[in-house]
Amino acid sequence: MEKIGKISPSALERLVFPFQGKKREEVIWGAQLGRDCGVVQLGKELISLTCDPITGSSFHLGLLATQVVVNDLICSGAEPVALLVTLIFPPGVSEAEIETTMRELDEAGRELGVSIIGGHTEISEAVNRSIIHCTGLGWIKDGYLPDVSKIEAGDYIVMTKGAGIEGTAILFSEREKEWQNLLDEATINQGKEFWKMMSVFREGKIALPFHPHALHDATEGGVLGAIWEACTSRGLGFEIEEEKILIYPQTQALVKLLNLDPLKLISSGTLLIFTPAPLPLLQALREVVPAEVIGRVTEEPTKIVIRRNGEREEIKECPQDELWRIMQSVKKNWEINFSLTGASSGGCWDW
Numbered sequence: 001m002e003k004i005g006k007i008s009p010s011a012l013e014r015l016v017f018p019f020q021g022k023k024r025e026e027v028i029w030g031a032q033l034g035r036d037c038g039v040v041q042l043g044k045e046l047i048s049l050t051c052d053p054i055t056g057s058s059f060h061l062g063l064l065a066t067q068v069v070v071n072d073l074i075c076s077g078a079e080p081v082a083l084l085v086t087l088i089f090p091p092g093v094s095e096a097e098i099e100t101t102m103r104e105l106d107e108a109g110r111e112l113g114v115s116i117i118g119g120h121t122e123i124s125e126a127v128n129r130s131i132i133h134c135t136g137l138g139w140i141k142d143g144y145l146p147d148v149s150k151i152e153a154g155d156y157i158v159m160t161k162g163a164g165i166e167g168t169a170i171l172f173s174e175r176e177k178e179w180q181n182l183l184d185e186a187t188i189n190q191g192k193e194f195w196k197m198m199s200v201f202r203e204g205k206i207a208l209p210f211h212p213h214a215l216h217d218a219t220e221g222g223v224l225g226a227i228w229e230a231c232t233s234r235g236l237g238f239e240i241e242e243e244k245i246l247i248y249p250q251t252q253a254l255v256k257l258l259n260l261d262p263l264k265l266i267s268s269g270t271l272l273i274f275t276p277a278p279l280p281l282l283q284a285l286r287e288v289v290p291a292e293v294i295g296r297v298t299e300e301p302t303k304i305v306i307r308r309n310g311e312r313e314e315i316k317e318c319p320q321d322e323l324w325r326i327m328q329s330v331k332k333n334w335e336i337n338f339s340l341t342g343a344s345s346g347g348c349w350d351w
Contacts, residue, residue: 005324006220008317009033009232034148034216034229037076039140046140048078053133059173060195061132062104067199068219068268069136070112074204075215077145078138080112085119086133093123093130101132112201148233150213151274153299157238158273158281160203160291162246163223164265167323169194171254183253191250198269203291206284212275218267220321224305225264226272228318231297239304240295260322263305
């Protein structure tokens with residue numbers, strides 16, 4: 001298994017999903033492809049649980065970790081309540097770095113309405129940079145559970161905001177110096193601020209009363225990866241139109257420089273909604289965020305993207321995230337050629 005990033009769906013089916021411990025009647029939903037939360041019933045209450053690590057960024061760890069876990073809870077139909085946080089720092093970490101991470105966790109928790117109720121903090125030689133892992137707990141108040149198991153052929157796929165939000169934030173923040181001779185200062189600074197768009201809390205809250213079949217935050221694998229997972233879990237396909245997908249100018253600048261596909265770039269902050277009735281939902285969403293129908297779920301399991309040039313591209317497997325592809329290619333000392341407005345320069349990154 002040479003690729004870095006999440007292991008493939010086929011590997012999950014072989015190596016992970018068969019091993020889920022004792023089956024208990026309290027467990028309403030367990031692990032499944034395309035499902036980010038488990039749901040348990042305790043008495044009359046439905047509780048949603050999820051966890052996520054942050055491994056692709058060294059910036060804004062506390063903010064990012066809180067956002068991605070809260071995003072998953074919202075997508076399960078839950079009101080986010082609490083977080084458990086594990087922090088593992090490398091030797092040499094300063095007290096200021098630890099405090100900064102905790103301040104970010106605290107500020108994000110206050111903004112999103114979640115309490116930090118415990119966890120674990122240590123310094124370990126097992127890591128060469130800081131790792132944060134959060135477990136989130138949410139309360140499903142009205143009993144409605146959007147889930148990938150409810151997706152049906154004919155469902156419309158609604159997308160909020162643009163593609164590649166998180167990847168844009170990471171690439172501009174982690175490698176800011178690489179862009180200084182290639183992009184204008186405004187584009188660089190705006191790209192670094194994409195962290196502020198990575199929550200789907202607001203649009204998730206708006207979508208839930210419309211009882212969509214499923215909500216899915218487009219994390220690793222980007223928009224295409226999220227739709228692929230959700231539809232594959234039901235044995236269904238999809239047809240989406242690239243022309244309908246918003247690509248922010250800052251992301252488009254990276255597309256030109258790195259020859260990457262923004263539809264495969266990690267995109268926390270982009271919410272995908274599977275629904276049989278998109279129009280009332282779109283009207284409500286557009287009051288706060290950009291939103292568009294980008295395609296439909298199909299009975300035929302073939303997965304198609306209609307590219308901007310009209311080409312019909314079949315997506316035969318869940319894509320590796322473009323962020324990891326770039327990082328992996330750099331680690332192998334491959335040269336990345338940058339080109340902008342006809343000019344080009346070469347460089348090797350030292351991630």
